[in-house]
Amino acid sequence: MSETAEKVKKIVVEHLGVDEAKVTEDASFIDDLGADSLDTVELVMAFEEAFGVEIPDDAAEKITTVKDAIAYIDGQKG
């Protein structure tokens, strides 16, 4: 697992209070991990803070799974 993936999963576990095992890369924040729309806004803010990146609203809307988040952050850093 990449460093980004590890960090993303840790943030998801902390913010959504879910089991680490459930946070697979395909997991959807809303459908699989019990988040609501406000939770996802807060998650994106946590990613921005942790990785020092800016995630504009139109990009944030497309981040619906763990995989999406990792890909976006890696794309910004790369």
Place this chain on the structure above:
Amino acid sequence: MFAQAAAPRRVVVTGMGIASPLGLGVERVWKRLIEGQSGIAAIQSFDVKDLPAKVAGQVPVGTRAEGGLDLAEWIPVKDQKKMDRFIQLAVVAAVEAVEDSGWMPEDEEGRCATGVMIGSGIGGLTTIYESSQLIAQGKHKRVSPFFIPSALINLASGHVSIRYGFKGPNHAVVTACATGVHALGDAARLIAFGDADVMVAGGAEAAVSEIGMAGFCASRALSTGYNDTPAEASRPWDEGRDGFVMGEGAGVVVLEEYEHAKTRGAKIYAEVIGYGMSGDAHHITAPSDTGDGAFRSMRAALKSAGVAPSEVQYVNAHGTSTPLGDDLELGAVERLWGEDARGLAMSSTKSAIGHLLGAAGAVEGIFSILAIRDGVAPPTLNLEKASKDSPIDRVAKVAQERKIDVALSNSFGFGGTNASIVFRAAP
């Protein structure tokens, strides 16, 4: 629609919950109160060096089993950050009250007949403060999406309704330090008028924070002369009193229509028999100089209860330990009770837990109910020498066993708002 309302229905108390500076759990808090323990201590949770008042009543940390607060036992971590501390305390007290009542409606009809009315004097003050700090630092985008729902006062009622699926009236009182009594009284009226069969009602406050303390210090309301002896700081009616002591916590009761409670075999603590309100129309923070607002509030409550002052054996006073307010309330009670003031017991339990602002009336309402149940008037701690003589027994320092059938509890708030509620022993 009001013209067609049926005669008011009777309302009883079937569940109670407390989070207070004397701990969590109604029976534990009551026992400690009767024993004369104090929940006031030096503030440790933030730096008080620039504040003239350095003591407060804070909910102790610990496990539920030992009467302390460990949030993880009550609220999922994910939800904690969506609630200012006042909401967290409200939820804790509401869970205890609902569990105590045994009322967990499983059908839609029962859920729709159950409402929530939990208020707060100030609401999410600390949350507002922290979010303002982000704005001041230019971090507008860091403001949490949970900021607003965490700070809103009616979200205490919202969270409790969501947790239990209570779909009846969902409401919240905001009347400063009179909030708790107004919530109990208004919720009782909703039941009496048929809007609900069961109401989860109370108040919550969590303003023991830098901004909360600074604000009340600025209004010159807090005790500053007992920073080295915190347990002596709250001393209602005592000649050495110099202001109130901030407290945090929550009190919640389950109110229920009498026949509804009887039918399901609920344990009944007491009946809510009267409720009165008044406004001072005098000053934003000071009580009216004649005590007339308090007088009219109590008179209205007794009138709605249909009882004479002579039938009331115990008054839980607003008694905040401020130089002005305590004796004005005392005078108002003396005036209303007249010859019957001799023999009346009146104490201020704020002497032990401080002033819980919007939660005060609900917590003190619970104490009044327990005074009836156990035949005990809780003490006024630190009442060494009263500044004013009175025929009323103010239960100085030690609890008293007394036969108490009817008790009245007062709460008065900034803005000149007054409320009184009257309880009678379970029917």
